Amino acid sequence: MSAILSADDLNDFISPGVACIKPIETLPATAPPHPDCSNTTEQQLEHEVILDGLPGSTNTTATPNAPAEISLTDCLACSGCVTSAEAVLVSLQSHAELLSVLDAAPGLRVTPQRNGNEEKGVGAGVGAWRVEGLENPDSKLFVASVSPQTRASLAAAVGGNLSERDAGRMVSQLLMGEGGLRAGGRWNNAFTWVTDTNAAREACLVLGAEEVLAESTTQVAKPILTSSCPGWVCYAEKTHPHVLPHVSRIKSPQALMGTLLKTTLSRVLGISPDRIWHLAVMPCFDKKLEASREELTDSVWNGDGQPGRGVRDVDCVITSKEILMLTESRGIDFFNLSKAPIPKSLRTPFPDPTLQNFIFPPRRTGQSDLVAGTSGGNLYYTLQYVASRHPGSKLELVRGKNADVFEYNVISASGEPVMKAARCYGFRNIQNLVRKLRPARPSRMPGGKVVGRRPVGKPAGLEYSYVEVMACPGGCTNGGGQIKIDDPVVADRKGLESKPGPLEQKQWLAQVDEAYFSAEDSETDDANESFVPSGGARGDEVGGISPSYIRDTLALWSSITGIDMDRLVSTSYREVVSDVGKDKASDTERVVQLAGKIGGGW
Structure with missing residues (x-):
């Protein structure tokens, strides 16, 4: 999504056939105004539709409303498009x-x-x-x-x-x-x-x-998918909510x-x-x-x-x-x-x-093993963590159909599989991943068979415990906000006289x-010299990081703030449902919906 995004060519990524619809939500005269409304009228509900920067109104006789202020939260709440969110965030x-x-x-x-x-x-x-x-x-x-x-x-x-x-x-x-x-x-x-x-x-x-x-966990289902890539998380929330668990x-x-x-x-x-x-x-x-x-x-x-x-x-x-x-x-x-x-x-x-x-x-212990990749090493550290608890185990790597798909196996000293995991970069590979995770559903035809993949964990489904998912091919060093070879500042410093090709x-x-x-x-x-390194001579280092030191530090942080550690380190996700193109709700339903939004929410 963002691997080729820049502020100069955002309009290239917004289809001219898709309008960004921001409701100017108003309430009937008998209801209290909603504090988040950017503009209101006392008699009726109106919507402002903005096409190519020109305001329009569904009511041609009424006085045109002022343009609504659109926040990034509004764009996150609408799955009608993805790239319009980037257009807003560039200014915010x-x-x-x-x-x-x-x-x-x-x-x-x-x-x-x-x-x-x-x-x-x-x-x-x-x-x-x-x-x-x-x-x-x-x-x-x-x-x-x-x-x-x-x-x-x-x-x-x-x-x-x-x-x-x-x-x-x-x-x-x-x-x-x-x-x-x-x-x-x-x-x-x-x-x-x-x-x-x-x-x-x-x-x-x-x-x-x-x-x-x-x-055992009541929050996350296996296989666990990484969440540090926001492009992947946004994509899952908008288009594949079945993977959110x-x-x-x-x-x-x-x-x-x-x-x-x-x-x-x-x-x-x-x-x-x-x-x-x-x-x-x-x-x-x-x-x-x-x-x-x-x-x-x-x-x-x-x-x-x-x-x-x-x-x-x-x-x-x-x-x-x-x-x-x-x-x-x-x-x-x-x-x-x-x-x-x-x-x-x-x-x-x-x-x-x-x-x-x-x-x-x-x-600071840097990342020295190429197997860890350039996206922080989530998968590689987990593999090391598992291997450290099984002395004599070894790591096997199997390359997938392209350079952004790898499968990893931790094999015990006796040759038994201990853990199976994978790395999946790029949206093309992610699409294959989410298809395999799609739950089975019954056929609509009488007597029809189950449609789709078998439940996760079965032979036809994913058998991984963990998958490192990143939206950008090549990982985070190839992120959309990184400096590129064809940027003028790099081209000038390198003396490039023509547009660089794939090799460059x-x-x-x-x-x-x-x-x-x-x-x-x-x-x-x-x-x-008075500091103690994070490895700290504790004897439990994995990849140069001591888990006990991390847990003790986080426990101290929790005690300083008075907030439970799980609240500090955890987050949540939700399906983003768009109302673009759906039937309009009645005035009463709209009032109920708006009342429910008071205090926040998407």
Whole structure:
């Protein structure tokens, strides 16, 4: 869906025969107005249909209504189209929106209080920190998280065998450094913390593996399908709801990092979560869709589980390509940014020492095995996790019909199969997957046979325990928001005089992948000799990650926030049903429907 999407050619992906219909929902005069209505009339219900930007009305005699404001949530609620959602999100979440928020008011400043509660500069609990600027209601505390795929894409764009770590330092210099965003703008605002989503990724890997190995679960059916790709999740919700019981309930690294940052900072600093503004830099346009999900707001995981208008875990998502747009908008040359770590004078310690160690460890174990792929290694870690519990077992790999389909088998020392799993990238392969998961249904003909696949687990169905699903062929390093070989900035730097062909594009992606795997065991910029590595000499490391360390850290986070850990790390999905083209409801039915929407919902 988004692998070839860019802001310049969005209209190419919207069929001219499909109208985006946004009801201007009004109520009869005797009913109270709905708070989400963008425009109302007192006498009748009307709909505004917008074709090619021109408003029209089903009532030619009435005064035309003002154009309705369409939010990304509205587009997610309509399965009549997919790409119109991207058209809306480009304006709602973009580098221009980021600059607008930065220039809206002076940023909040956080400094430790010297009250005896510090441990080597790191405060402990509420009261150990002073937050300046709260008197301005528009002031925000700016935090950001950056994905390793984004750093790899930028490293390939810079060239010169630049490592993913050095590209990450350049991004930090842009968001935090003296020569970056703080050098311009109305208020010289910058980000207080820039984190690596690899911290949340490690937690997601452990949680995902434990979810697969759970002997019994009431939430997820086998085979379990990964949920970190929002393009795949959106596709399943709109077109194949029968697979939703199989989708993993573990949040993606982007969402988990957003929840971690906002809840911890809000609790420890004693400020409202809506005063914390979280930016995520991702390789995929569809991550904007994920950030807009109402399931990923505090009204769900900190409330009664019902979607509502809560505080989002991620306020804005920009892509790797938009990083270059951001620098161009501020007159900054990204390629000349310093590759040095942020100086200590500009760093603020995270307000909890244990979470500081988790988010900013002295060393980060990178992805070194090509079998893990470039999408975070969900499947590979689960396979390692299973193998670690069966000494002497080995991993067998069977290539599928194309390079984006692989089957994996964990075989015990005695030769018995322990686990069967698969990797499935690209929508063409995903379509084959969901067809195999379609449940059997009875024939409509009297005496007819069962139609469709047999139930999951039977010989004719899928026998996998786990499937890693990603919408983009090649995985996340080939995401739609990544910098491409034919982008002008890359073409100019490489001196390309003609449009690159398939061979050049393949070589370019290989450079991005090489940068992605260059992060093996890299030191972080916040290394401190007093920190304990996440492996922690615990003796239970799997792929360089200690499950017991992850569980202990998450338990601490839960105790800090006072929220059950399952609520913090889990999410949910729902079938998205469109009412486009269906019979209109009566006034009474519409009132009932609108009343049910008060407080949120799709």
